[in-house]
Amino acid sequence: MTDPKHTEPVDLLPCPFCGGEPRIAGMAEDYVECTECDATVGLDGNNPEGPIAAWNTRTAAEAASRAREARLRGVAKDALVALPVMIALLRKVGLTSGVEVGEAMLASARAALTKRANK
Numbered sequence: 277m278t279d280p281k282h283t284e285p286v287d288l289l290p291c292p293f294c295g296g297e298p299r300i301a302g303m304a305e306d307y308v309e310c311t312e313c314d315a316t317v318g319l320d321g322n323n324p325e326g327p328i329a330a331w332n333t334r335t336a337a338e339a340a341s342r343a344r345e346a347r348l349r350g351v352a353k354d355a356l357v358a359l360p361v362m363i364a365l366l367r368k369v370g371l372t373s374g375v376e377v378g379e380a381m382l383a384s385a386r387a388a389l390t391k392r393a394n395k
């Protein structure tokens with residue numbers, strides 16, 4: 277082995293997208309890819325510490341980011357179901373200020389879901 281950087285086993289964390297097994301790939305072993313979904317991290321200007329460190333860092337950061345996004349999407353989807361019911365009830369009892377607040381919240385939830393879907 278002429279390349280000392282690969283003489284020790286490397287711990288790669290599971291893929292942040294699918295939990296799949298990653299591997300070091302490329303002719304120069306210069307990127308990490310998921311063997312399940314083909315997600316990759318290469319050695320570029322954004323990853324000066326190298327693809328392995330970048331993969332492992334991204335795994336933790338992106339898993340947290342995706343979990344947060346999934347929670348927010350869940351809240352927004354629940355709001356799309358619950359708010360129309362709440363608005364109808366408020367309208368029925370004549371609480372117009374509550375109706376306005378509910379409609380504003382509904383518009384926010386729709387915008388949040390649309391924005392994320394277009395990303």
Ligand SMILES: [Zn+2]
Binds near residue numbers: 291293295310314315
């Ligand atoms: Zn994957």
